[in-house]
Amino acid sequence: RGLERDLRGALKRGELEIHYQPQYDIKTGRAIGAEALLRWNHPVHGYVSPADFIPIAETTGLMIAIGSWAMHKACRDFAAAAPGLRLAVNLSPAQFRRADIVTLVRDALDRSGLPGNCLEIEITESLLMEKDAGTLDALKALKALGVGIALDDFGTGYSSLSYLHSFPFDTIKIDRSFVREADTNPDCAAILQAIAALAAALHLTTIAEGIETEAQFAHVKALGYDCGQGFLLARPAPIDELSFRDFATR
Ligand code: G
Ligand code: G
Ligand code: MN
Numbered sequence: 001r002g003l004e005r006d007l008r009g010a011l012k013r014g015e016l017e018i019h020y021q022p023q024y025d026i027k028t029g030r031a032i033g034a035e036a037l038l039r040w041n042h043p044v045h046g047y048v049s050p051a052d053f054i055p056i057a058e059t060t061g062l063m064i065a066i067g068s069w070a071m072h073k074a075c076r077d078f079a080a081a082a083p084g085l086r087l088a089v090n091l092s093p094a095q096f097r098r099a100d101i102v103t104l105v106r107d108a109l110d111r112s113g114l115p116g117n118c119l120e121i122e123i124t125e126s127l128l129m130e131k132d133a134g135t136l137d138a139l140k141a142l143k144a145l146g147v148g149i150a151l152d153d154f155g156t157g158y159s160s161l162s163y164l165h166s167f168p169f170d171t172i173k174i175d176r177s178f179v180r181e182a183d184t185n186p187d188c189a190a191i192l193q194a195i196a197a198l199a200a201a202l203h204l205t206t207i208a209e210g211i212e213t214e215a216q217f218a219h220v221k222a223l224g225y226d227c228g229q230g231f232l233l234a235r236p237a238p239i240d241e242l243s244f245r246d247f248a249t250r
């Protein structure tokens with residue numbers, strides 16, 4: 001496909017960018033950090049969604065170079081522009097399978113000067129389902145660097161509860177499909193509530209993603225979610241347009 005051919009040269013042509021979406025402490029409205037999100041500014045198609053190009057990068061092996069570039073750049077950007085705040089970076093299964101993820105993270109921290117405890121990596125269940133013993137070792141080694149581990153998109157996969165105690169998570173990010181219907185669909189509200197209770201019992205921090213409305217915000221706040229992310233609070237933006245102003249809580 002044409003997109004695959006274009007993606008091969010995108011990195012060296014400088015077409016890849018990283019945007020950052022702030023994350024907030026829900027109770028205080030204070031910004032705690034931001035999630036790094038890849039963007040491909042294609043010369044003909046304009047911005048191509050990572051949902052469209054990351055799967056291509058994964059299956060072609062391009063994710064190794066792209067993921068490495070993104071980790072280094074995000075750590076550098078953050079160490080300079082957001083000292084003391086926490087950077088969240090998504091890692092894909094290919095980066096665990098076909099690259100030395102621990103060395104990558106250690107190098108990115110060393111070269112940027114970003115402290116390990118200012119980095120959180122986000123992984124999805126698809127990685128854990130591969131049942132590769134190396135994954136747990138890698139996650140433990142990252143934790144030893146002070147890096148936090150978040151389980152992204154929680155609730156959308158198999159959500160096997162055994163993962164929550166078999167792997168050293170600090171944070172779970174409840175998928176935005178539940179947040180979207182938080183105040184309109186009682187089933188979604190029940191799931192949000194159950195996950196909040198589970199996370200509290202396991203001493204995991206919760207992040208509600210995809211908060212778009214005041215009603216959704218009020219709902220996850222009432223359920224005790226720790227942190228929030230979404231268009232209501234702040235949209236993803238390039239590093240030089242990023243603002244960490246507090247979110248006025250109601
Ligand atoms: O920003 P947007 O909603 O378009 O992102 C779509 C998906 O792409 C999200 O699930 C997000 O986790 C993923 N994504 C964004 N940036 C990265 C990245 O740097 N690495 C990986 N593996 N996934 C990313
Ligand atoms: O799967 P992951 O959590 O990494 O996805 C983050 C993606 O969610 C980003 O691509 C971002 O653009 C998108 N996103 C962030 N806030 C919102 C929101 O409020 N609504 C929707 N629909 N998408 C959002
Ligand atoms: Mn994510």
Ligand code: NA
Nearest residue numbers: 152153173209
């Ligand atoms: Na997510």
